[in-house]
Amino acid sequence: MMRKIFNLGTVLLVSTIAVFFTACTSGTNSQGVDNANVANTVASESNSANAAASDSAFKVDFKTEPGQVQAGAPATLIFTVKDSKNSVIKDLQVVHEKPMHLLIVSKDLSEFYHVHPEQSADGSYRVQHTFPNGGDYKFYADFTPPNAKQVVERIDVKVSGTERAKVALVADTKLEKSVDGLKVTMKPSAKIEAGQELTLDFAAFDAKTGKPTTDLQNYLGELAHFVIISEDLVDFVHAHPMAKGEKMDGMKMDGDAKKKDHNADGHSHGADSKETNKPSAYEVSAHTAFPRAGLYKLWAQFQRGGKVISIPFIVNVPAGKAKVVKPANVPAGATKVTVSSNGYEPSSVSVVKGQPVKLAFYRADSENCGGEVVFAKQNIRKKLAVSETVLVEFTPTEAGEIAFACGMDMLRGKLVVTQ
Ligand SMILES: [Cu+2]
Numbered sequence: 052m053m054r055k056i057f058n059l060g061t062v063l064l065v066s067t068i069a070v071f072f073t074a075c076t077s078g079t080n081s082q083g084v085d086n087a088n089v090a091n092t093v094a095s096e097s098n099s100a101n102a103a104a105s106d107s108a109f110k111v112d113f114k115t116e117p118g119q120v121q122a123g124a125p126a127t128l129i130f131t132v133k134d135s136k137n138s139v140i141k142d143l144q145v146v147h148e149k150p151m152h153l154l155i156v157s158k159d160l161s162e163f164y165h166v167h168p169e170q171s172a173d174g175s176y177r178v179q180h181t182f183p184n185g186g187d188y189k190f191y192a193d194f195t196p197p198n199a200k201q202v203v204e205r206i207d208v209k210v211s212g213t214e215r216a217k218v219a220l221v222a223d224t225k226l227e228k229s230v231d232g233l234k235v236t237m238k239p240s241a242k243i244e245a246g247q248e249l250t251l252d253f254a255a256f257d258a259k260t261g262k263p264t265t266d267l268q269n270y271l272g273e274l275a276h277f278v279i280i281s282e283d284l285v286d287f288v289h290a291h292p293m294a295k296g297e298k299m300d301g302m303k304m305d306g307d308a309k310k311k312d313h314n315a316d317g318h319s320h321g322a323d324s325k326e327t328n329k330p331s332a333y334e335v336s337a338h339t340a341f342p343r344a345g346l347y348k349l350w351a352q353f354q355r356g357g358k359v360i361s362i363p364f365i366v367n368v369p370a371g372k373a374k375v376v377k378p379a380n381v382p383a384g385a386t387k388v389t390v391s392s393n394g395y396e397p398s399s400v401s402v403v404k405g406q407p408v409k410l411a412f413y414r415a416d417s418e419n420c421g422g423e424v425v426f427a428k429q430n431i432r433k434k435l436a437v438s439e440t441v442l443v444e445f446t447p448t449e450a451g452e453i454a455f456a457c458g459m460d461m462l463r464g465k466l467v468v469t470q
Pocket residue numbers: 149151152153165166167271
């Protein structure tokens with residue numbers, strides 16, 4: 052019994068990390084190269100912000116049966132995940148009830164599919180899918196290898212057969228959509244602009260009566276799933292709802308007490324309307340950011356009457372206000388640490404036990420989630436405004452490593468304390 056409880060807790064913790072990891076890292080992927088070629092084997096794009104925290108590299112061997120996918124005919128999509136030593140990884144973590152989430156879009160973003168490859172005996176993950184039209188499709192295979200961070204593998208697939216006319220991507224003038232009897236509104240908590248962290252607040256209504264829905268069902272363990280993709284297909288965000296009133300520093304996970312709290316939070320994701328202090332069953336929020344200026348398409352997925360309903364929104368993201376960028380103001384004796392979409396630079400600083408440490412954090416731009424720096428052991432937490440230089444000072448009392456991270460525990464660095 053104890054063991055069961057522990058396992059459940061682990062799964063919840065892992066899945067909650069994945070939510071924020073996804074939303075948080077989107078900016079770091081914006082520098083990724085969009086490979087337009089049809090590729091059968093694609094190496095994982097390295098995630099520079101997290102390179103320091105992860106020493107593992109994964110790749111996905113992708114193939115289809117038949118080898119050339121035909122519009123209108125079922126095809127089996129086969130993904131084999133391998134580690135850097137080329138051995139097949141057979142035990143991907145189950146995140147939101149599935150080991151792999153596969154998001155498929157047509158290159159004009161007018162078609163969207165969310166399917167789940169399942170493991171077969173040889174360790175590959177397979178799913179059957181029928182493409183209605185010929186043309187270019189983009190796959191985002193979202194999975195988490197054991198003891199590793201989430202990986203989003205991008206794969207280009209060409210489907211032969213008759214192509215339909217391209218659908219132009221045009222920003223919505225009204226953030227209210229009805230699909231299959233479900234009306235959903237979307238309200239951003241702040242003005243949408245590149246790099247701005249915000250929450251998107253969704254409310255679901257019965258399209259006929261106009262009344263808030265009371266019959267939404269959990270879909271893959273959550274009340275809703277959100278997928279956001281940029282027009283150029285480079286940025287991909289797979290986010291999940293946060294409980295109402297949940298603060299970002301709820302993500303802090305230093306120490307056992309916090310972990311326990313956090314598991315409790317995990318249970319509240321997915322909104323049970325029968326309990327008080329929980330969001331009602333028709334409103335959900337996603338914490339995210341649109342990394343760059345340009346058009347984005349977003350799909351909010353709900354389940355009702357056993358059917359998954361995808362509600363699309365198209366938003367135009369303007370460039371962030373031009374900010375007066377001040378150069379770093381590093382006092383004498385301080386070590387400058389730059390915070391950007393590359394993470395902390397340097398990410399490791401050598402210091403000496405018993406000698407005061409003076410770090411000058413400088414956040415170069417807003418296109419990263421490093422708005423706060425946390426030294427958990429030292430109980431130091433400082434806000435980092437863009438282009439301000441913020442000093443962190445203390446004296447290490449023992450040799451070893453002292454970790455620091457952003458408020459969401461995504462960007463990571465360390466001090467190496469020598470005797
Ligand atoms: Cu999924």
